[in-house]
Amino acid sequence: MTSMLTPRRAPRPPRxxxxxxxxxxxxxxxxxxxxxxxxxxxxILAAFTVPFLVTxxxxxxxxxxxxxxxxxxxxxxxxxxxxxxxxGHAFFLGLGAYTGAVLGGDPEGSVTGYGLxxxxxxxxxxxxxxxxxxxxxxxxxxxxxxxxxIVTLGLVFLGEHIFREARTLTGGPGVGRRGPxxxxxxxxxxxxxxxxxxxLSRDQQQYLLALVFLIVFAILGRNIARSGVGRAFSAVRDRxxxxxxxxxxxxxxKVMAFAMSSFFAxxxxxxxxxxxxxxxxxxxxxxxxIQYLAMVLIGGVxxxxxxxMGALFITSLPRIAQEIAHLxxxxxxSTVGGGLINVFQFEAxxxxxxxxxxxxxxxxxxxxxWMRIRNYWKGWPFSY
Amino acid sequence: MSTLALRIRERAERTxxxxxxxxxxxxxxxxxxxxxxxxxxVLVGHGLLALGVQPGDRVAVHSxxxxxxxxxxxxxxxxxxxxxxxxxxxxAPEVRHVLSDSGSSVLIAEDQEQxxxxxxxxxxxxxxxxxxxxxxxxxxxxxxxxxxxxWEEFLALGEEHxxxxxxxxxxxxxxxxxxxxxxxxxxxxxxxxPKGAMLTISNIEFVIDTLANQGAFVDPPASDKxxxxxxxxxxxxxxxxxxxxxxxxVGSQVNFAESIETVQVALREVQPTIVFGVPRIWEKIxxxxxxxxxxxxxxxxxxxxLWMRVSRWIGRKLVENExxxxxxxxxxxxxxxxxxxxxxxxxxxxxxxxYAASGAAPIAPEVLEFFMxxxxxxxxxxxxxxxxxxxTANVAGRIKVGTVGEPQQGAEVxxxxxxxxxxxxxxxxxxxxxxxxxxxxRTIDPDGWLHxxxxxxxxxxxxxxxxxxxxxxxxTAGGKNIAPSEIENSxxxxxxxKEAIVVGDRRRYxxxxxxIELDTVGDWAQRRKIAxxxxxxxxxxPEVRELVQQIVDETNTKFASVETIKRFTLLPKELDHEQxxxxxxxxxxxxxxxxxxxxxxxxxxxxxxxxxxx
Numbered sequence: 001m002t003s004m005l006t007p008r009r010a011p012r013p014p015r016x017x018x019x020x021x022x023x024x025x026x027x028x029x030x031x032x033x034x035x036x037x038x039x040x041x042x043x044i045l046a047a048f049t050v051p052f053l054v055t056x057x058x059x060x061x062x063x064x065x066x067x068x069x070x071x072x073x074x075x076x077x078x079x080x081x082x083x084x085x086x087x088g089h090a091f092f093l094g095l096g097a098y099t100g101a102v103l104g105g106d107p108e109g110s111v112t113g114y115g116l117x118x119x120x121x122x123x124x125x126x127x128x129x130x131x132x133x134x135x136x137x138x139x140x141x142x143x144x145x146x147x148x149x150i151v152t153l154g155l156v157f158l159g160e161h162i163f164r165e166a167r168t169l170t171g172g173p174g175v176g177r178r179g180p181x182x183x184x185x186x187x188x189x190x191x192x193x194x195x196x197x198x199x200l201s202r203d204q205q206q207y208l209l210a211l212v213f214l215i216v217f218a219i220l221g222r223n224i225a226r227s228g229v230g231r232a233f234s235a236v237r238d239r240x241x242x243x244x245x246x247x248x249x250x251x252x253x254k255v256m257a258f259a260m261s262s263f264f265a266x267x268x269x270x271x272x273x274x275x276x277x278x279x280x281x282x283x284x285x286x287x288x289x290i291q292y293l294a295m296v297l298i299g300g301v302x303x304x305x306x307x308x309m310g311a312l313f314i315t316s317l318p319r320i321a322q323e324i325a326h327l328x329x330x331x332x333x334s335t336v337g338g339g340l341i342n343v344f345q346f347e348a349x350x351x352x353x354x355x356x357x358x359x360x361x362x363x364x365x366x367x368x369x370w371m372r373i374r375n376y377w378k379g380w381p382f383s384y
Numbered sequence: 385m386s387t388l389a390l391r392i393r394e395r396a397e398r399t400x401x402x403x404x405x406x407x408x409x410x411x412x413x414x415x416x417x418x419x420x421x422x423x424x425x426v427l428v429g430h431g432l433l434a435l436g437v438q439p440g441d442r443v444a445v446h447s448x449x450x451x452x453x454x455x456x457x458x459x460x461x462x463x464x465x466x467x468x469x470x471x472x473x474x475x476a477p478e479v480r481h482v483l484s485d486s487g488s489s490v491l492i493a494e495d496q497e498q499x500x501x502x503x504x505x506x507x508x509x510x511x512x513x514x515x516x517x518x519x520x521x522x523x524x525x526x527x528x529x530x531x532x533x534x535w536e537e538f539l540a541l542g543e544e545h546x547x548x549x550x551x552x553x554x555x556x557x558x559x560x561x562x563x564x565x566x567x568x569x570x571x572x573x574x575x576x577x578p579k580g581a582m583l584t585i586s587n588i589e590f591v592i593d594t595l596a597n598q599g600a601f602v603d604p605p606a607s608d609k610x611x612x613x614x615x616x617x618x619x620x621x622x623x624x625x626x627x628x629x630x631x632x633x634v635g636s637q638v639n640f641a642e643s644i645e646t647v648q649v650a651l652r653e654v655q656p657t658i659v660f661g662v663p664r665i666w667e668k669i670x671x672x673x674x675x676x677x678x679x680x681x682x683x684x685x686x687x688x689x690l691w692m693r694v695s696r697w698i699g700r701k702l703v704e705n706e707x708x709x710x711x712x713x714x715x716x717x718x719x720x721x722x723x724x725x726x727x728x729x730x731x732x733x734x735x736x737x738x739y740a741a742s743g744a745a746p747i748a749p750e751v752l753e754f755f756m757x758x759x760x761x762x763x764x765x766x767x768x769x770x771x772x773x774x775x776t777a778n779v780a781g782r783i784k785v786g787t788v789g790e791p792q793q794g795a796e797v798x799x800x801x802x803x804x805x806x807x808x809x810x811x812x813x814x815x816x817x818x819x820x821x822x823x824x825x826r827t828i829d830p831d832g833w834l835h836x837x838x839x840x841x842x843x844x845x846x847x848x849x850x851x852x853x854x855x856x857x858x859x860t861a862g863g864k865n866i867a868p869s870e871i872e873n874s875x876x877x878x879x880x881x882k883e884a885i886v887v888g889d890r891r892r893y894x895x896x897x898x899x900i901e902l903d904t905v906g907d908w909a910q911r912r913k914i915a916x917x918x919x920x921x922x923x924x925x926p927e928v929r930e931l932v933q934q935i936v937d938e939t940n941t942k943f944a945s946v947e948t949i950k951r952f953t954l955l956p957k958e959l960d961h962e963q964x965x966x967x968x969x970x971x972x973x974x975x976x977x978x979x980x981x982x983x984x985x986x987x988x989x990x991x992x993x994x995x996x997x998x
Contacts, residue, residue: 011417013413014637016655017653017654017655017736019652019653020413021411021412022406022413022414024412380684380727381680381687381724381727381731382677382679382684383676383679383681383684384676384679
C-alpha cells in the first residue's frame with residue numbers, strides 16, 4: 001500500500017536468519033529452515049545405507065513398506081487431506097497391479113501379457129486407476145461420511161468379483177499370475193547385479209528402486225498437499241459448505257482427490273506385486289483396504305511423513321507378530337498345531353488393538369508422537 | 385560537509401541495491417533498498433516544495449515507526465525544513481501543544497486515529513495548512529477537510545513538481561548549513577509542558593561522527609552488516625540515534641515490526657545484532673521469561689533453575705570483572721550455552737545480539753545482571769535530548785553495573801561541586817529550546833556547559849553513577865537527602881512490580897505508592913487459586929498485599945534505616961499516558977500522581993485527608 005518501490009530482483013535476505021522471510025516463495029519453501037534441510041538430508045542418507053546393514057529377508061519387508069508408503073500417501077490425500085473416507089483403496093491397488101501385470105507380463109505365458117517395458121506399464125497402471133477414480137469421484141460429490149464409506153466398500157466387492165472372473169487377465173482365484181518384469185534403464189532388478197560399480201543382491205537393488213520411487217512420489221504428494229490444491233482439499237475436509245462459499249469448486253476438487261489418490265494407488269499396486277512376484281485376486285479384499293486405512297490412521301492423518309511411518313510399520317507388522325509369537329508359546333506359529341491362537345489371528349488382533357489404541361490415545365498417529373517430541377525440544381527452554 | 389540527506393544519497397549512489405530497511409507486511413519482510421529510500425525521500429521533498437515549505441519551516445510526523453517515517457524525515461531535512469516528531473500515544477491536548485508550539489505547517493499523520501486527534505483541535509492551529517495521511521482506511525471518502533491529502537496524492541504531487549523542477553530538492557539539500565535546525569525533539573515533560581529541543585545539523589553530524597569513527601556505544605563499530613529492530617518511538621532522541629542516525633552513519637539495516645504488539649515476534653525473526661531498550665522493555669522481557677518458565681514442565685523448570693543459578697554466579701563474576709570473563713565463567717557459560725542460554729536467547733530474539741543497551745531511564749542492576757548472566761553484552765548508557773544522547777556509556781570490557789559508564793569520546797563531562805549536578809559540553813549540545821530563550825538560558829550556561837538536571841557522582845574516577853533527577857531528591861523532615869529512584873528501581877526489579885513511587889518529601893518517614901504488574905501477579909494469583917476480576921480487585925487481595933510486603937521488606941534490608949519504606953499503598957489502577965499520569969516515554973509524572981492520590985498518601989502518614997478538588 002506504500003510508496004513507489006521500483007520492482008526489481010529482491011536483495012538476498014540476511015544469512016543465518018531462517019525465519020526472516022522476504023518472499024512468500026521462501027515462506028512456502030519445502031525445506032525452509034536449515035534444520036529441516038539438515039535432518040532431511042540425514043534421513044535420506046540413512047535410508048540409502050540401510051541395504052548395506054540389514055539382512056536380505058528384512059530388506060524385502062522394508063522394500064514392500066517403501067512401496068506401500070506411496071499407496072498410503074495416496075489414501076491420505078483423499079481421506080486425510082480431502083476428508084473423503086474411502087474403503088475402496090484395494091480396488092485401485094488391484095486395478096494398478098493387473099494393468100501393470102498385463103502390460104508388462106510375459107507374452108508367452110498362460111495369461112495375457114504384452115511384455116512392454118517398465119516406463120510404460122508403471123505410469124499406465126497409475127493412469128488406468130486414475131480413470132477409475134475419475135468415474136467414482138462424482139459419487140463422492142453426492143455422498144458424505146458413512147454413505148461414501150459404504151459406496152466405496154461396494155467398490156471392493158465389485159472389484160474382487162471382476163478380478164476373480166477375468167481369468168485370462170488375472171489367472172483366477174487360487175492360481176494367480178506373475179507380476180511384470182522389473183527392468184528399467186537396462187537394469188534387471190529381479191536379478192543380482194552391479195549398480196554404480198557395487199555388487200548388489202536382488203533385494204538390495206529392489207530396495208534402492210523402491211526408495212527412489214518413494215522419494216519421487218513423496219515429494220509429489222507433499223507438493224500437492226502444500227499447494228493451492230492441497231489447501232482446497234483441507235477446506236473441503238473441514239467444512240465443504242464453507243469451502244464452497246469461499247470459492248472452492250466441490251465437484252472438481254473431490255473428483256481430483258479421488259483421481260490423484262487412485263493414481264498413487266495404481267502405481268503402488270503395479271510395483272508392489274512386481275516385487276512380490278506371484279499374486280492372486282484374493283489379495284484385493286476388504287482386508288487390504290483396512291490395512292491401508294490403518295497405515296494412515298497409525299501413521300498420521302493428513303501428513304506425508306506419517307503415511308510413510310505408518311506404511312513401514314504396518315508392512316512389518318507380520319514380522320513383529322511372528323517375533324512376539326516366538327516369545328509366547330500360547331501363540332502358535334502355524335495354522336495347524338497347538339496354542340490358543342495362531343500367529344495370523346494374533347496379527348489381526350494386533351491390527352484392531354493398534355487402530356483402537358491410536359484413535360483413542362494418539363489421534364494424530366505416529367506423526368503426532370513425533371510432533372510432541374519435536375515440540376518439546378523446539379520449545380526449549382519454555383513449554384510454549 | 386554532509387547532512388543526513390546527503391549521506392543517504394551517497395549510499396544510494398554507492399550501494400543502490402543493498403538493503404536499507406525492511407518492514408513486515410502480511411508475514412513478509414518487504415525490503416527497501418538505498419535507491420528506493422533516496423527516491424522516496426526525494427519525492428517527499430518535492431511534495432513539500434510543492435506545498436510551499438520554505439527552509440526553517442516545521443513539518444510534523446505523527447506515526448508509529450515505519451518506512452514512511454524515515455522517508456519523511458530525510459525528505460524534510462533535504463528541503464531544509466525541521467522534523468517535529470509526535471508520540472503515537474500523545475492524546476489530543478498534547479498534540480495541540482506540540483503542533484501549536486512548533487507552528488508546524490504540514491503534518492504527516494499515520495492513520496485515522498492520529499488524524500482524528502488533530503482534526504479535533506485543528507481550528508486552534510492557524511499555521512497548519514496540510515495534513516498528509518499514510519493509511520487511508522476510514523479516511524478516504526469520509527473526511528472532507530480540504531487540508532487532508534493521502535500519501536499517494538502527496539507523492540504524486542511530488543512527482544509532478546519533480547517533472548517541472550528537476551533537481552530542486554537536491555539543490556536545496558546541498559545549500560544546507562551546519563546551523564540549520566534539523567529536528568525539534570520534544571522532551572517528555574515530567575514536570576511541565578514538553579519543550580522542543582532544537583537539534584542542528586552540526587549536532588547530528590557530531591553524533592554520526594562519534595558513532596561511525598569513535599566507536600561510540602558499539603565496539604567494534606557498527607557496520608552495514610548490523611541489524612536493528614526499530615520499535616521505540618522515533619520522536620525520542622534515543623530511537624532516532626539507533627534507527628535513523630546509525631542507518632545513515634554506517635548503513636545498519638533497520639527493521640520495522642508489523643505493529644507494536646508483534647515486536648517480540650519480529651525480534652525472533654530478525655535476531656538483531658544491536659538492541660536498544662528502555663528499562664521497561666528489559667524488565668518486561670525478564671518478567672516474561674519468568675512467567676513462561678513457571679508454566680513449563682518439571683524438567684524444564686529444573687533445567688532453568690540450575691542454569692539461572694550458574695548464570696547469577698557468572699553475572700556476579702562479570703560484574704566484579706567489569707564485564708570480562710575468567711576461565712571458570714567461560715567454562716560454566718559454555719555448558720549453560722548448550723542447555724539454556726543459547727535456546728533462551730534465540731527465543732527472545734537476542735541470539736545474535738552483539739550489543740545491547742539500556743538507557744533513557746534508570747534500570748535496576750538485577751535486570752542488567754540477568755541479561756549479562758545469559759551471555760548478552762549488556763550496557764547501561766546515558767544521554768539526553770539536550771546533548772543529542774551523547775554523554776556517557778559503559779564500554780565492553782570496562783562495565784561497572786550501577787553506573788552509566790564513562791564519558792564518550794569527544795565529550796566533556798564534569799560534576800558540579802556544589803549541587804552534584806552532571807554537566808556536559810561537546811558539539812552535540814543542542815541549540816536551545818524552541819521559542820523558549822529563558823529555559824535555554826537556564827540549561828546552557830555561558831561557558832557552554834549543559835545542565836542535565838541529574839545528580840551524580842564519580843565511581844573510581846572513571847565511571848559516573850547517577851543518583852537521581854535533581855528535582856526528585858527527597859529531603860525528609862529529618863533533613864536527610866534521599867534519592868528515591870534507587871529505592872524505586874530496587875522495588876521494580878521484582879517481576880511483580882511495575883511502578884513504584886517513593887514519597888516522603890518533608891515527612892517523617894518514607895512511604896511508597898506501588899503499582900503491580902498485572903501479567904505476573906495475575907499469573908501468580910491463578911497458580912494459588914486466588915480468584916480475581918479486575919486489576920483493582922487484584923490489588924485489594926490480602927495475599928497480594930502480603931506478596932508486595934515481602935518485596936518491600938527485602939528491599940528495605942538493602943538500604944539505611946532512614947531510607948526504608950515504612951508503609952505502602954497499592955495503586956488501584958494501571959497508570960497510563962492518556963490520563964496524564966505517565967509521559968509518552970512511560971515515565972511517571974510525580975506531581976500528577978501525588979496530587980491524584982493525595983488522600984492515600986495522607987492516610988499513610990495518618991493525616992486527615994485534605995479536600996481533593998473534584
